[in-house]
Amino acid sequence: MRGIHALLERVDVSDRTGGRLLRLLTGGVYVFLYAPIVIVIALSFTEARVPAFPMEGFTLEWYATMLEDERLTAAVFQSLQIGVLAAIGAGIVGTITALGMVRNDFDSRLLDASVLNTVFMSPVVVPWVVTGIAMLTLYNLFGVQGTMASVVFGHVIITLPFVILVVSSRLYGFDRSLEEAAKNLGASETRAFLEVTFPLILPGVVAGMLFAFTISFDNFTQTFFWIGTNTETLPIVIYSMIRTGLNPSINAVGTVIVVFSLSIVLVAELLSSRVID
Structure with a gap:
């Protein structure tokens, strides 16, 4: 050195x-x-059945083929369903958790904000393969491996840190005198939260949920361990397709995923920038 x-x-x-x-x-x-x-x-726009450079012409045939594939369309709807449920679950739990962490009035050291932050951020730090195997073991113990509920629950766990992070950043800069003013005007604590606090932190909640949806929709590593024979997400179907060879329809699917994911991330980024500002 x-x-x-x-x-x-x-x-x-x-x-x-x-x-x-x-x-x-x-x-x-x-x-x-x-x-x-x-x-x-x-x-994804090449006319050749075997993707290669230089490209042989321009065509949209592979996008039409993608739309006609029933397995792909079913996987898209399955991924959308799981992503929406995971985003809703992570949004609810993450918002409540962020409120508890930021407005921590507990005396116990185990419930200290720094300890809670470490616990809830651990899914981001722990390798995804380890998380997948650990949750698989837990599911096998309870006999719920391969069910829709097990996949959704796992996706809530891995996306929860992102919701907590975005919502917490909004709460740390929140002017609590607004809540006090509402209470002084006769509002109960619940009404003050619903009519004052929640509307102000809502952009952060929505941004966190959009991040959660994107991560859930694109997730392959952990989903590979949790998925059952009757449930296939889009990344799992793509993986099974490329095992037998590459074709331009897979590139078309990848292009749609990239555009779709980037669009959601850009919206989430705009909302999160409003939260930080």
């Missing part, structure tokens, strides 16, 4: 050169992350 520090101290780079290197590195990271997505989108 000392040798590395000594070597770095000898390197003299101007601010201009450092800025160029930083821009070059940043550009390389963006290319590494997004070039594969651009390639998938481009190949």
Whole structure:
């Protein structure tokens, strides 16, 4: 370590050169992350049945094929159903949890805000494979493995931290004097929350739910462990399709998922920026 520090101290780079290197590195990271997505989108319009470059013409045939595939359409509706239920569940539980963490009046150390924050943020830190196996073991103990309820419950757990994070950021900047003013005017604590607090934190709740829906809709790793024979989500169906070979219809599905997910994330980002501001 000392040798590395000594070597770095000898390197003299101007601010201009450092800025160029930083821009070059940043550009390389963006290319590494997004070039594969651009390639998938481009190949979804090729006329060739075997995706390859250079592309052979332009066609929308594979999007029509995607819409005619009953298995794909059923998986889309299944993913939408699971995503909506997971977003609602995470929105309700996450909002209540954020309220408890931010307005923590408990004396117990186990219910301290920092401890609760660590507990509820752990699904983000723990590797998803570990989470999938752990929940699978739990489901097997209770005999609910492979059910719709087990998948929804698992998705609520993994998306809960994102709702808590966004709603908490709004609550930390919330002016509680507004609640006190409502109570002084005769409103009960429940009415003050419903008519004053909740409308003001609603953009944060909606943003958190949109993030939760996106994560649930695109999730493959944990869902692979929890899904049953009668329940197939879109990522699971895509995985089973690419095991037998690639075709442009899969690229068309991937393009639709990318556009759909980005649209939801952009809306959630706009709402969350309003929360932070």
